[in-house]
Amino acid sequence: xxTHFTGEKVRLVAADGDSAADLVMLWxxxxxxxxxxxxxxxxxxxxxxxxxxxxxxxxxxRGGFFLIRTLGDDNPxxxxxxxxxxxxxxxxxxxxxxxxxxxxxxxxxxGDALRILTRYGFSHLDLHRFTLSVFEYNPRAIKAYExxxxxxxxxxxxxxxxxxxxxxxLVMGLTREDxxxxx
Amino acid sequence: xxxxxxxxxxxVRLDALDxxxxxxxxxxxxxxxDFARRMNAEPYPFTASMARKRIEAWAEESDKRESIxxxxxxxxxARLLGTLRIEHxxxxxxxxxxxxxxxxxxxxxxxxxxxxxxxxxxxxxDELNMHRLSASVQSHNPEALRFFLRCGFVEEARLxxxxxxxxARWDDVWLGLLRSEWxxxxxxxxx
Numbered sequence: 001x002x003t004h005f006t007g008e009k010v011r012l013v014a015a016d017g018d019s020a021a022d023l024v025m026l027w028x029x030x031x032x033x034x035x036x037x038x039x040x041x042x043x044x045x046x047x048x049x050x051x052x053x054x055x056x057x058x059x060x061x062r063g064g065f066f067l068i069r070t071l072g073d074d075n076p077x078x079x080x081x082x083x084x085x086x087x088x089x090x091x092x093x094x095x096x097x098x099x100x101x102x103x104x105x106x107x108x109x110x111g112d113a114l115r116i117l118t119r120y121g122f123s124h125l126d127l128h129r130f131t132l133s134v135f136e137y138n139p140r141a142i143k144a145y146e147x148x149x150x151x152x153x154x155x156x157x158x159x160x161x162x163x164x165x166x167x168x169x170l171v172m173g174l175t176r177e178d179x180x181x182x183x
Numbered sequence: 184x185x186x187x188x189x190x191x192x193x194x195v196r197l198d199a200l201d202x203x204x205x206x207x208x209x210x211x212x213x214x215x216x217d218f219a220r221r222m223n224a225e226p227y228p229f230t231a232s233m234a235r236k237r238i239e240a241w242a243e244e245s246d247k248r249e250s251i252x253x254x255x256x257x258x259x260x261a262r263l264l265g266t267l268r269i270e271h272x273x274x275x276x277x278x279x280x281x282x283x284x285x286x287x288x289x290x291x292x293x294x295x296x297x298x299x300x301x302x303x304x305x306x307x308x309d310e311l312n313m314h315r316l317s318a319s320v321q322s323h324n325p326e327a328l329r330f331f332l333r334c335g336f337v338e339e340a341r342l343x344x345x346x347x348x349x350x351a352r353w354d355d356v357w358l359g360l361l362r363s364e365w366x367x368x369x370x371x372x373x374x
Binding site: 171 | 223224225273275276277278314315317337338339340341342343344345346347352355357359361
């Protein structure tokens, strides 16, 4: 069995509109989850919209989209995705992760998925770095990213507005050197 | 009400890009790899016909209020000196990203870019009611970094080695300017 996509608690499985649309729709209906994930204003989406969004994330040069499944009962609890933001970003991929099933928050499942994906990026895709952004009101995610080796690279001040006030967007990066040093 | 002209500076003016008249100039600039590097644009030259489609696509984005693209010209001339784009406009958060390029080296180092950017900042904050503006430059282009700092932007993030050029890795430097900072600088200047 191929173990590249298997960690200690979860494994990553390729996903598309057919396999993940219903799950993503269910997760995104949770406003708290969505607010931790995205600064886009929330608009309830149709299955067709979700499907179209997921099918854009085809594997290949643009990146990939995976479901996170628990090793024990094979429960799909979230997703992790990576993509090249512009053609000029040689070896720089953005990363996004969401644990849609709240019962698995704060227990290291996302961290395990991060370690699988970054190992894949550096060992198999020859990436130079991963980039991600996180909201200042999401300390649990910031901690998980730090534990996975990401370093704070800056802070987009007053980046977006919610609940009548502005919030900073934190930018974090994990370079190949950082990653190698931690292995 | 202040009836100042939004698109007229002392030496430069801003207007719409003309798909017919400006396309050949954009095509010529796309063959200058140094310009492409400074703009962090893909180093693939394009024809005037492709440039025309690009200008038309930008106009469609403008209709949807996703971005605004402007031509930089001298007040007394029609020649295209450069382009200015207000990209990634996010209405609910009142944010956008600024991109500015002057195509020919003969038009640089005269303060025309600063004059144009000052017009754009006023337009973004006074007319579009932005809360903050972003810009990004690559560390192989220190002139651009100094330019944005001189225009009031603050360095906010540095993505280590995000880009490859000329056999080395270079940082992506993110800059930001808050409405409050811009208003404060303007009040100081008018004092």
